[in-house]
Amino acid sequence: MNDESAFAGSEGAESRPAEFTLELPSDLRMIEAAVGYLVSRCRAFAFEGPRLDLNFRVGVTEAIANAVLYGNSSDPDKTVRVDVSLDDQRVVICVADEGEGFDPAGVPDPTAPGNLDSPGGRGLFLIRKLMDEIEYNDRGNAVRMVLVRTVPARRSGKGKR
Amino acid sequence: MNDESAFAGSEGAESRPAEFTLELPSDLRMIEAAVGYLVSRCRAFAFEGPRLDLNFRVGVTEAIANAVLYGNSSDPDKTVRVDVSLDDQRVVICVADEGEGFDPAGVPDPTAPGNLDSPGGRGLFLIRKLMDEIEYNDRGNAVRMVLVRTVPARRSGKGKR
């Protein structure tokens, strides 16, 4: 259903961005298939390696899971919208839910000594570590993440900091 | 992510149509959640009973399953788009895949004597029986189904024929 079929193959990806969208029910069971679709589309544009398999995959999984669980509170009447735009330099992923939003600055650091053995609280932290840019809208119900496709550093998984 | 929040509750549904959309990865495992979302949205607009739980649910499940299996051949690079429009009289559901299409007139009748014990071939037949109108585009990769919300006949499950 996407319009960028003109880009099929990696050549087109050099010139203008490929775009793809999902609009998903608020159900955790669909996350694997949704992320699988996005990864596969990215791969078709010659994006690959740990930046795709680790950074993109985990970052997007976390953002969608939070949108389903906290944003939409698994409300069967709400959807999560994912918009991805990919050019030869970077991929931009927006994940939006229909929730009230939250204050991302208020989320504690899970690597602080007292938090290390907490069962939760690592999702947003991983997004911040794995993505090159992350920004919430004012309300806090939509996140925009940017991931550079290749980094000079050798260990792509830890490409920043 | 849908814009018709103005309709929340059943009152608004009387005046102009509610619209909702899903864009889904080609994965059979998400069908239950997708149909659950659509049914739940319909219910919020006071559509209920066997026409929702049987006709809508089964018809939409069949159309999405065919889009995933035959239209997109479960290709992880392809999506299925579902657009639903609901007013106080009827619901219109469009299911589109990214496949080559097919000729629906060529599908045999599964209730013909020789076909009765075939394991497959009942999906399109059920859509035709359960929906009030069904129409494919010329290519055959998008189906538009119309279901009237209430029918005069008492057995809603078999509201036509």
Added chain:
Amino acid sequence: MSFHTSQENGVVVVDVDGQLIVGNRQELKQKVLDELEGGERKFLIDFANTGYIDSSGLGVLVSLSKKIREQGGELRLSNLNEDLRTLFELTKLDTLFSIADSREEALSSF
């Protein structure tokens, strides 16, 4: 969907909880075929707790019924609610299956 099987008077009874649809029908099929392989011949699938069935679910029932008959066994169905019964009538599968109103009725008629 989840389902569980039990033995009642030499009949393998399978309860289907939730939807029996294209995404999960394989599980039911495998389970019943395993029992058939293990020597069981009498089967009852009970739909008292079933939400809905799609054409793939119907297809699995048809192919199980065939396989069981080929081994000299029998498959019966029970507790179809009105919506499920409508599906069987529309597809004329009500003529292919032996459908009982209640579990007891199905069990006593084997």
Added chain:
Amino acid sequence: MSFHTSQENGVVVVDVDGQLIVGNRQELKQKVLDELEGGERKFLIDFANTGYIDSSGLGVLVSLSKKIREQGGELRLSNLNEDLRTLFELTKLDTLFSIADSREEALSSF
């Protein structure tokens, strides 16, 4: 995801096939807790066939480790590929778990 458990020299070994993520972590948790309930105390989770883990998957490992320690038992991990290792390092969970390169190494050190 699917996983299977086996016994090797008194250690319950769990192989995780596929993703360990928010949609399926409950299964792994329940399985290990059942074994713990049943009296087992030594656990090894092997990630040789694991695709990726998300924060919920990491969280399940943390809470299992805690519960096992509370019962005087021990949980070890083995065969993390480079990507998985990166996740443990980023979250500093590599300091919380005993992580072995290979299954044999993990088993021999219990």
